[in-house]
Amino acid sequence: MKRDEHTFPDWELAMYRLDELPPARAQTLRAALAEDPALAQRLAAMDRREAELMERTPPRVLAAQVTERASAAPSAPDRARRRRKLWWLAAELAAVALVLVWLMPSPIRQSQIHPFLDQGIREKGVEPYLRVFRQVPEGLQELGPRDPASPGAQLQLAYAALGRTHGAVISIDGSGGVTLHLPQQGAQSKALLPEGTVDLPSSYVLDDALAFERFFLLTAREPFDLAPALEAARVLALDPKRASTAPLDLPRSINQADFLILKATAP
């Protein structure tokens, strides 16, 4: 939808107030201000809103947080170099995997079709774990750790909490992105079904971020805040050397299980 040219969002008023709006746009806004008292009032209210922001998030606090986060990850050129290395590694691994798949008698093993699910039979010891399935014409095909998947692949995740009652599923990718899968929003972990294997409520489309997608199942016996978990994921995602292997920096009370999917090149 194209906005009415005389409707000015707050950020344009803020730029105008700084005298840094491009001249042509500033001229249009100036004309609108002369005709529209409500718009002039919004502009006048910017001082108060700015004071409120500075009170809510003081400059010293924001600067400290920003500096800490900025120093937590290597510089962009370093990341770019490391991503290139990861990309080549992923491409080589994907090529090997494709050869192995080609050598198999059937492209899809029937035991991997997802009928759903062998409730709790497939116990992997005592630790919670994730299962990852890819949508294929025949149904759902289970993927193994480090299996390749192409951008655009639709993935269905499932968890086995093995007694843990609260959890979250987060993923990081080779481009530094972080995605919250369970819950899809909110500030707290989600109550889990402690027994059996449980589908996540929505599937997930793999994008073209570089190299890999790494899913984390975080579980605990008590509810926990998601903010530290997401921040730990952001920090790890921006560290190419550790992103595909290291755990999240979280308290030991939160159990972590991960599942790495390598990005194959698009067909």
Place this chain on the structure above:
Amino acid sequence: MPLDVEAFYRKYGLLVLCRCRDLLGQDEAEDAMQDVFVQLVRHQGRLHNAAPSSLLLRIATNVCLNRIRTRRRHPEDSEPGLLERIAAAPDVEAQGAARLFLRRVFAGQQESTKVMAVLHLRDGWTLEEVAEQTGMSVSGVRKRLRGLKAWVAELEEVEP
């Protein structure tokens, strides 16, 4: 000399917050605002002070598009709007252009087509205003937007 984050925030914090709120809504805006300043610090060596607000506007738009793109990775979500379509659009410049975005911006080179698309298609800026903001010619902006606009229009035809 290290970037004076406090001074930049004092002067431009409200602008960045308003832009993030405009694109993402209230809940995510303050987190995104912090992301914008983190990006600014990481690339301070290439920062030139000609028009910091224009630069911050472009970084903020890009940060918000990345967040919107992440949201859209769940196909069961509601029908995508214009911003979601732009965020999810295939890159018409080159693979990985989003990752190159900051380098290009700070090096004073090419601007992200998606940021231009948001300014023109969503914010209602004219091609001339977008050109002025990005330092490109009007014909250059038009050319850069052509492919992305076609992609967005095609989606609108296909989807109910």
